[in-house]
Amino acid sequence: MNNAPSSSTPVQVTVTPESSAIDFNIVARGQDKIYEPGGTSPGASVDYGAQMLLSAAVAPTSQAVALEACLTNVGSCSAVGTYTDPTGVVSFIDNGAAISTSLLSLQGEAEFNAPFVLGAHSVTVSYGGDDSYKAAANPAPIAFTVVQDAPQILYSWSSDYYTVNPSMPRGNRRCSLLRSRIPRNTTGSMAGFQRP
Numbered sequence: 001m002n003n004a005p006s007s008s009t010p011v012q013v014t015v016t017p018e019s020s021a022i023d024f025n026i027v028a029r030g031q032d033k034i035y036e037p038g039g040t041s042p043g044a045s046v047d048y049g050a051q052m053l054l055s056a057a058v059a060p061t062s063q064a065v066a067l068e069a070c071l072t073n074v075g076s077c078s079a080v081g082t083y084t085d086p087t088g089v090v091s092f093i094d095n096g097a098a099i100s101t102s103l104l105s106l107q108g109e110a111e112f113n114a115p116f117v118l119g120a121h122s123v124t125v126s127y128g129g130d131d132s133y134k135a136a137a138n139p140a141p142i143a144f145t146v147v148q149d150a151p152q153i154l155y156s157w158s159s160d161y162y163t164v165n166p167s168m169p170r171g172n173r174r175c176s177l178l179r180s181r182i183p184r185n186t187t188g189s190m191a192g193f194q195r196p
Contacts, residue, residue: 020086020133021064024125026142027053037124037140046116047149054112056125058086058104060133088130094123116146 026035029051046052060083085108092100092112102110114123122141129135 015132017129017132017134019061020058020127020129020136021061022090022125022127022136022138023057023059023064024138024142025055026123027055029053035142035144037138037142045147046144048116048118048146049149050146052114052116054092054100054114054123054125055109056090056092056102056111056127056138057107057109058090058127058133058136059083059108060086084132086127086130086133088128090125090127092123092125094121096122118146118148120145 024037027033028035028046063083085104085106087104087108089101089103090110091098092102092114094114094116099114100112102112104110120143122143124138124141126137127133127135
């Protein structure tokens with residue numbers, strides 16, 4: 001048996017990043033609707049203050065169709081092949097300006113709860129790429145217009161406090177304001193009155 005040292009010639013390997021794709025949608029919380037580019041959209045208007053969750057999942061182009069099917073129908077996830085999850089950041093873009101740069105999770109997903117102002121919006125997403133995957137953009141926008149909402153204010157008189165403390169003068173009963181459909185960024189004032 002010969003145990004003499006040996007040498008080998010180096011082998012050069014070039015790894016080219018794979019093309020990537022983005023599955024992008026907007027989830028309208030409280031409406032149980034999912035809007036996608038080129039498909040359904042919020043339509044002409046969205047009430048001011050409505051929660052709009054922007055969601056992006058990045059995958060290799062070869063797995064993009066299977067990933068989208070998995071995200072919309074969990075039972076079809078067996079069709080998604082094995083791949084290394086993309087890393088890096090995605091940018092959520094509204095009317096050409098970045099509104100958030102979000103780090104991808106370990107599963108290659110990013111979300112942003114967008115506080116949209118009144119007016120027209122055209123939202124897209126882009127991915128910056130990493131060592132394994134090329135940058136990608138989703139050129140098809142999701143378009144909608146945020147309109148002023150008509151808040152509903154409900155109130156009720158609390159007789160519980162009066163029952164517990166009957167010596168309390170009738171005019172000092174508590175009034176409870178129940179906040180119903182008042183957007184969180186609403187400003188202004190509210191005045192109350194008491195009947196004689």
